[in-house]
Amino acid sequence: MAKAKKKASKGKRAVGDSGAAHLVIVESPAKAKTINKFLGKDYQVEASMGHVRDLPKSRMGVDLEKDFTPEYIISPKNIKTAKRLKASAAGKKSVYLATDPDREGEAISWHLAHIFREQDSKIDIKRVEFHEITQEAVARAFERPRDIGMNLVNAQQARRILDRIVGYQLSPLLWKKVGRGLSAGRVQSVALRFIVDREREIRKFVPQEYWTLDAKFSPQEGDHQEKIFLSRLDRIGSEKPVFPNQAEVEKIKQELSVLSFEVSKIDKTERRRRPQAPYTTSKLQQESYTRIGFSSVNTMRIAQKLYEGVELGNEGSVGLITYMRTDSVNIAPTARQEAIQFIGEKFGKDYLPSTPPVYKSRKGAQEAHEAIRPTSVYRTPDSVKEYLADDELKLYELIWRKFVASQMVPAIDEVTAIVILGGDKFWFKTTGTRNIFPGFTAAFGEIKTEKEVSKESGEEEALEAGEVPVLEVGQKLNLHELFADQHFTKPPARFNDASLVKLLEEKGIGRPSTYAPTISTLLNRDYCEKKGGALIPTELGEMITDLLVEYFPKVLEAEFTALMEEGLDEVEEGTREWKKVLYDFYGPFNELLIKAREEMKNFKREPVPTEFKCDICGKQLLIKFGRFGKFLACSGFPDCKYTRSIPTGFFCPEPGCGGELVKRKAKGRRAFYGCSNYPQCTYTVQQLPKKGENSEPSSDPTSHPT
Ligand SMILES: [Zn+2]
Ligand SMILES: [Zn+2]
Known part of the structure; x- marks a missing residue:
């Protein structure tokens, strides 16, 4: 149903064509449809379908001799759109540019303004910014229009030009030396390097054998004699036990089998688990992958739909979540107030903190922005589920629960640690956790983790934290069974969407708008592939990485790339001149490029x-x-x-x-x-079968697909 609607709004503009006094421009037909409903007859809403004016595809379009002057054109596929928009603007009192609230959106607005002013230099152009597509937010934005923010525009221009230079100068080099059609990108190549390095660590990894020793005990007397519980050998004297092989562990097993055991210490502590901040883009992509199994690309596609507007029966189309590209964890005061009211009604006063929790955004995050949250907490997942597709509902529920939980009190657990002494030096330990008060987990705890996040290497498997029996210090215990288990240390896990995005954010590489595209570019270029969610470099990906690391070491450094990102942030804040960022990059890059053109091995000449x-x-x-x-x-x-x-x-x-x-x-x-x-x-x-029955290559010739 949703699909049919989308189609209908794509061809025809959603709005009353003429007679409107003002023109409003947004990026997409879905957003146009939602916003149109809020604005009424005086406004004609049109979609720009993304960027209308941009660098040309066929050539670099950046004059390196002339201060990096970009050459912007309206590409052939956008000429019709540009014409339509200009025609719509003709005779209007004013044009409101209502593109998304970030660098990309600001740049689209700036280019649109340029196109309109070419037609009519006196046209009244206003920029409106809102982070959620709801009646109130849109109305507020239109009451307070502003000028186009040139710092934002320049930050976008600088990124676009940086990436363009790298793409359009490195790629031809690869074509010449390696093969046609190859390409390299600034951020994407750094991400690929992480994946390649990890793969090589895994190849090099030699699993180490180790053993653990567990015991089953029960109280010798008292009310709980039937209660058998597990405990792991934790120390011998003051040392951690190390069993590299079975012989060593059997030796200790023998020693233990004749000893008597008693409870030596019982520690009960209360542990408070705090809720986490509502979602940023990075965190949403991570948890959407680990909890509901969505790739980064899918997560962003669905989030965009929820943001741009969903048809809710009589209510019409409304944006269900705030803007999905953000690194801020801020919350609008009105949204916080609504959450407090909702939590009070739904969960009760005990679930409300005396002062609302304060979350800190990543350093350099956009403070004017907000976290990803539901536009109204009263639109519970249950209340909107009939209007959403399955995957939309799953993602909405995740965002909704995370936000509600973020405004609640901590969960309280009672942690009991029991230390058992055998003989005079064998210490066993059992830990049990019992929840005393659910706190925020009442809202967020129920979402099950569908995909196991692979464990880090060497991490010990925790003993099943079963219920711990009621015991007393000094109580004698019966030993029922001793069992030794063999383990091997595990290699580091391959990256998946969640762990790669996490790393990219930690290293300061990329921004909310680039995580998902970076991953899809690597896959689309066949530099890595996905197997069961794991990102594995292809032979080609490894080869390109080796070449780039050798000839462009600096460009491939995470620190350098992070520095460029900070430079762009400074441009956005207005503390740095955007061309300066380009010069800082291009100097060292160009030197390496000249050297690589001469020295890089030519694989084409040595087939x-x-x-x-x-x-x-x-x-x-x-x-x-x-x-x-x-x-x-x-x-x-x-x-x-x-x-x-x-x-x-x-x-x-x-x-x-x-x-x-x-x-x-x-x-x-x-x-x-x-x-x-x-x-x-x-x-x-999509993938070759695991093992072929017949490994003889076919004699049937095949043309290489082009
Ligand atoms: Zn066939
Ligand atoms: Zn031939």
Whole structure:
């Protein structure tokens, strides 16, 4: 239902075409539809469909000789939109630019203003900013329009130009030295380096064997004799026990089996677990991945929908959450007030703190912004569920619960630690946790973790924290059983969307608007692939990383990239000149570039021979690199242009087909495996099967897909 609506609003503008005194411009038809309802007949709302004016695609469009002067054009695909918008602006009293409240949105507004002023230099242009698309927020913004914020615009220009220079100067170098179609990006290459480094750590990792020793005890006398509980050997004398092999642990087991045991110490403490801040973009992407299994890209796509507006029956379209690109944990006072009222009514006074919790944003975060929260806490997940698709509801519920919990009191647990002494030096320990007061977990605790976050290496598995029996100090215990368990230290976990975004934020690389696009670019360029959620570098990704690390060490440094991000933040704050950021970057970058042009190994001139023969002319096939990674090309090139993909050793499972599965990749899309008999056979699969029954490469020739 939602889909059909979207389509309808895309072609036709959502609004009364003429007669309106004012024009309002937003980015998307969905946002236009929501906002139009709040503004009434005097306003005509149009969608710009994103950026209308931008750097050209076909050339760099930045004059490096002339102070990095950008060349902005209206691209052919946007000419119609620009015409439509200009026509809408003609004769209007004023134009309100209501694009999103961040650098990107500000830049879109600035470019639009430029286009309108070209047509009519005296046109009245106003910028309006709101962080949620609700009646009150939009009305407030229109009461207080402002000028376009040039600091924001310049921060966006600086980023755009930085990325453009890197992309359009590094990529041709890679084409020349490695293979056509390859590309490198500033932030994306640093992210790829993390993934490659981690993969190599994992390869190098040698698992270490270790053993743990647990005991089952029960009280010798008293009311709880039937109560058997688990306890782990925690110390021998003052030392942590170390059992590198079974022989060592068996020795201690023997010693223990004849000892008597008693309760030596019982510690009861109250532990308060505080709620966390409401979501920033980074935290939302992390928890959406670990708790409801959404990728970063998916999370942002769904969040955008919730922000831009959802049709709520009689109420019409309304934005359900605040703007989803933010690194701030601030909350508007009205939203806080509403939350306090809701918590009081729904959970009771005990769940309300005497003073609302204060959360601190990341250093340098946009203080004018807000955390991601529901636009009204009274729109409970239950009350809107009939209007939302399943995944929209899941994400909304996550955001809603996190926000409500953030305004509640801590949860209180009672932690009991029991220390048991065997003989004169064997100390066992059991810890049990019991919740005394649910606090914020009444709102947030129930969301189950669907995906286990992989454990860090070497982390010991905690003993099942079962209920701890009522015991007394000095009480004698029966030993029922001793059991030794073998373990191996684990390699560091591969990155997934959640852990990569977490790291990018910690290292200060990228910003709320760039986390998800960075990951999708790496996947679309086949520099890494996803297996069961884990990000694994491809051979091509490793090769590119090695080249860039060798020839552009500084550019690939996390610290340097973080410094550039800070530079951009300073431009936004108005404490730094934007061209200065470009000069600071371009000097060192250009030096490395000149050196790399001369010195970088040319893989094209040193193709690797193979035992495969050309199907057309019979000459030897060579390994070359392209944007799909390695492929085979005829050594007779340029006379013979035969190419094919590297044999995978897997055959098409379609009955009677006999084709081979070959890696395929279209620009801007993720690599997949398809049948070599395409287009006769259209079988495709995202990943190769685990082990092939037949590993003989097919003799069937296949053209390398282009
Ligand atoms: Zn040939
Ligand atoms: Zn087939």
